[in-house]
Amino acid sequence: xxxxxxxxxxxxxxxxxxxxxxxxxxxxxxxxxxxxxxxxxxxxxxxxxxxxxxxxxxxxxxxxxxxxxxxxxxxxxxxxxxxxxxxxxxxxxxxxxxxxxxxxxxxxxxxxxxxxxx
Amino acid sequence: xxxxxxxxxxxxxxxxxxxxxxxxxxxxxxxxxxxxxxxxxxxxxxxxxxxxxxxxxxxxxxxxxxxxxxxxxxxxxxxxxxxxxxxxxxxxxxxxxxxxxxxxxx
Numbered sequence: 542x543x544x545x546x547x548x549x550x551x552x553x554x555x556x557x558x559x560x561x562x563x564x565x566x567x568x569x570x571x572x573x574x575x576x577x578x579x580x581x582x583x584x585x586x587x588x589x590x591x592x593x594x595x596x597x598x599x600x601x602x603x604x605x606x607x608x609x610x611x612x613x614x615x616x617x618x619x620x621x622x623x624x625x626x627x628x629x630x631x632x633x634x635x636x637x638x639x640x641x642x643x644x645x646x647x648x649x650x651x652x653x654x655x656x657x658x659x
Numbered sequence: 660x661x662x663x664x665x666x667x668x669x670x671x672x673x674x675x676x677x678x679x680x681x682x683x684x685x686x687x688x689x690x691x692x693x694x695x696x697x698x699x700x701x702x703x704x705x706x707x708x709x710x711x712x713x714x715x716x717x718x719x720x721x722x723x724x725x726x727x728x729x730x731x732x733x734x735x736x737x738x739x740x741x742x743x744x745x746x747x748x749x750x751x752x753x754x755x756x757x758x759x760x761x762x763x764x765x
Contacts, residue, residue, distance in 0.1 A: 576754070578703075586695075586703065586746050588754040602753060603660060636702055643709050644750050645693045649702035 543567040545575075545637050545650035552656045553627050560623040561653045563637030570618040571595040574640035577611060577622045580652075581633040591640060592620060627657045661685055663747050663757035671765040678734040680760045682747035687727045691751040694723055694732045697759075698743045706745075707732065737762070 548562040563575060576591040590601045590611040599611050610623040620637060634652045641647030662685040672678055682692065690710040695703040705714040707723035710730060720735040734741055742764050747757040 578756075585759045586697075586748075586756040588748075588756060591754070600753070602755075638702075642705075642714065643691075643693070643712075645705055645708050645748070646695075646703070647705050647714060649704070652702055 543639065543648045545639060545648055547635075547637055547650040547653045550654040550656070552658070554659055555629055555657055556626050557657075558623070558625050559627055559655065560621050561635060561655065563620045563622075563650050565618045565620070565639065568639070571615055574644070575613065575620040576638050576640055576646060577609075577620075578636045578638060578646070579605075579633045580636065589622065589635070594618075594620070627655075629657050629659075631655060632657050661688060661749055661752050661755050663749060663755055665745075665747060665757035665760045667760060668758070669761045669763060671763050672737055673765045674737050674739055676737050678732075678737055678741070678762055680732040680734075680745055680762075682725075682730045682732070682757050684728045684730075684749060688749040688751035690726050691749055692723075692725065692730050693748045693750070694721075695746045695748065696741075696743045697746065703746065734762075 544566045546564045571594045574591045574593045577589040579587045589605045592599045592611045594613045613620045636652045637650040638646035639648040664683045666681045694707040697703040711723045744759045744761045
């Protein structure tokens with residue numbers, strides 16, 4: 542079975558750095574893109590970025606370009622989303638998802654809650 | 660950036676009724692539109708891709724229609740488990756989501 546398992550909840554202070562992870566299993570990891578989607582408290586879904594593990598090609602939403610970094614380690618079938626300096630407005634649930642059929646998100650991780658508060 | 664506008668924001672219906680949700684794009688997305696369902700505390704689930712194709716395991720009561728800028732998701736007869744928030748998403752130019760429609764029990 543396809544599974545995406547994300548790292549646990551994080552509580553950080555403004556200005557701190559953070560890297561959250563998403564481990565894929567049950568499929569050929571290098572053949573499908575992995576994306577990240579943000580959901581702020583009580584709000585809708587926002588696409589953040591995608592990466593293709595096969596060649597590490599990345600695409601960012603214009604809204605998130607320069608704010609986060611997406612990366613992947615094929616050897617351990619894991620994708621990452623990283624911040625250098627967190628802001629309170631980064632507080633949200635972050636989902637990873639596999640790009641499957643038609644380039645859409647067909648399998649999702651359970652979500653990682655990131656809380657940024659002083 | 661392509662903006663997706665969903666309407667209505669909230670739809671109040673009873674089990675067994677028909678639900679019709681709308682998604683309008685700020686410019687043509689051809690047929691590159693998907694629909695997702697999200698229940699409280701859960702990750703979204705892909706329902707429909709490329710406007711009218713049901714994803715694996717999605718019941719036949721869910722159907723999608725449209726092309727260009729106007730799309731609809733229809734749930735033929737609402738089951739109790741269908742009360743949730745529904746999002747549309749386009750993949751014509753980058754990826755964007757609509758703001759969502761909440762289908763609630765009347």
